[in-house]
Amino acid sequence: MTSKVPFYISILLLIIAGITLSVMRHQQYGVPWTPGETRQVWDLEARIEFYANDKPVKVSLAAPATQDGFTLINESASSxxxxxxxxxxxxxxxxxxxIRHAKGPQTIYYKTQFLVDPNAQSTPIPPVGEIQKPTFDGPEEAAAVALINRATRLSAEPVSFTRELIKTLNDPESQNASLLLNNMTKYEATQKLLSYAGMQNKVVGVIQLEDGRRRQSIEMMNEIWNGEKWVLFNPETGTQPTHPNLLVWDESNVSLLDVVGGRNSQIYFSMISQDMSAQQATNSKVESDGLLNLSIHSLPLEEQAMFKTIMLMPIGALIVVFLRVIVGLKTSGTFMPVLIAVAFVQTQLMTGIIGFLLIVGTGLIIRSYLSKLNLLLVARISAVIIAVILIISIFTVVAFKLGLTSGLTITFFPMIILSWTIERMSILWEEEGTKEVFMQGGGSLFTAILIYLAMTNSYVQHLTFNFIGLQLVVMAIILLLGTYTGYRISELRRFKPLAEED
Structure with a gap:
């Protein structure tokens, strides 16, 4: 009989290694055990892509600076x-x-770290030079003058003037506004009108900070000089944005990105929020330090945002193993509930449950018809996959037409997994009956809900993302559960008659 001593030694080593890596990360880099102990830091990354023309290349990107509410604590470039x-x-x-010479596809990364700091204040740079009065075509100039005169009557100073002007531009019944917006965007029209009225203003690029966002574009807004500082306006609403997660990236009023010696340039922004100690927030961001610092923070932010979800999946696997091995809960497929729970994270719980039941229920009806055609397995599965895609498409369109915007997220469901689930449950229906289908289907849904609750827990998200060593501990626990050969909790009811006799 093979000795299990090496196996248990391996389990012990995994636990020790995981705990050691986590403790070292906490002590050496100041990463907290709970998300409430720290200050918030935003990591932002600009990804620049272009095609070099086989000659010298020069790339210029507007870079953000410390501003009200945000302190720039670090910036770096990977090029x-x-x-x-x-x-x-x-x-x-x-x-x-x-660079002196470059050819072919090029990618440049520019990373910044901003500490959320309520006491942070920037020194406003007052406008210099005279205002260049723009020109309009005949009808456009008449419309511009009418809009400016109206805003002047309803305002008292530059800030209120800008507010009234943008409010008129967003009035769908204003013919003057419609005429100007035929050939320009709202922020362009706002800039030209303010300059025509003789007011110092500029166009700025703004980023809405949202944890885990990838490939986000910059949003253009307007700023007006009130004599002391620049006041930000959203040209789509006419309001002064006060959102705490609004960061002004480009204040140059020149251009966001210039590429000389290249073509087809594009720029995307990714961002992620981290909880760091106050001491760590003022130092360089966490960098990889060999095997003792298994950190994914050194990856591009787009990949980090992806890993933030991936790192939660072992927790889902642990829950599945516990429920199947210890509790004895039946599920349709081994780890299908994990993938369904990941979809629930994207769709929200109630929307996900309703979407799951609608798709599987409708799919079973279609599958019952296909079973009468005596098709081969490959053809049948392919037909079910196409049916699932059509079902999701129809439900999404119907939800949109009914104004249920949350129903649009149903597309996050894994279609192949759902197709196999429908196939397995259909075969189970034919072989074992309706009761077994509801037991496995209900078990899968219950497991997916538990995994969703774990994945959306802020403490679980914080620990799994910031302490990669804990993944080794989770693996050790799963391996230990794999050695269990005793009775499952659900099987103990078989002994109930014996207890009653005693």
Whole structure:
């Protein structure tokens, strides 16, 4: 008989290694055990992509700076072969990359860290130079003058003037506004009208900070000089945005990105929120330090946001193993509930449950008809997959038409897994009966709900993402559960008659 001593030693080593890595990360880098102990830091990454024309290349990107509510604590660039420098001017900060020769697809990363700091204040740079009065075509100029005169009557100073002007631009019944917006966007029209009225203003690029967002574009807004500072306006609403997670990235009023020596340039922004100690927040961001710092924070933010979800899946696997091995709960498929729970995270719980029941229920009806055609397995599964796609499409369109925007997220469901689930439950229906289908289907749904509750717990999210060593502990627990050969909790009811006789 093979000795299990090496196995248990391996389990012990996994637990020790996981705890050691987590403790070292907590002590050496100041990462807290709970999300409530720290200050919030935003990691933002600009990903620049372009095609180099086989000649010298120069890339210039508007760079953010410390501003009201945010303190810039770190910035770095990842651009192999390029020289990089940071330049400050009257128009703001810029990061510039240059190389003597480049050819083919190029990717440049620019990363920044901002500490959420209510006491942070920026020194406003007053406008310089004279206002360049824009020109309009004949009908457009008449419309512009009418809009400016109306805003002037209803305002008292530059801020209220801007508010009234944008309010009119957003009035669907204003013919003057419609005429101007035929050939320009709202922020462009706002800028031209303010300049035409002789008021100092500029267009800025703003980013809405949301944890885990990837490939986000910048949003253009307007700023007006009130004599002391720049006041931000949203041209779509006419309001002064006060959202705490609104960061002004580009204040240059020149351009967000300039590429000389390349073409087809694009820029995307990714972001992630981290909880760090006050001491760590003022230092460089966490960097990989060999095997003793198994940190995913050194990856590009787009990949980090993806890993934030992936790191939760072992927790779901642990719950499935416990419920199947210890409790004896039946599920349709081994880890199908984990994937369904991941979909619930994207769709929210109630929307996900309703979508799951509608898709599986409708799929079973379609599958029952296909079973009468005596199709081969491959053809039948393929037909079920197509049916599931059509079901999801129909439900999504119907939800949109009814104004149920939450129903649009039903597309996050794993279609292949759902198709196999429908196939397995249909075969089970034919072989074991309706009761077994409801037991396994209900068990799968109950397990998925428990996994969803664990995945959306802020403490679980914090620990799994910031302490990768805990994954080794989870693995050790799963391996230990795999050695259990005793009675399952659900099987103990068989002994109830014996207890009653005693």
């Amino acid at each position: 192999p072969g390029y020289g990089v420098s940071y330049i400050s001017s009257n128009s703001g900060r810029r990061a510039e990359w240059s």
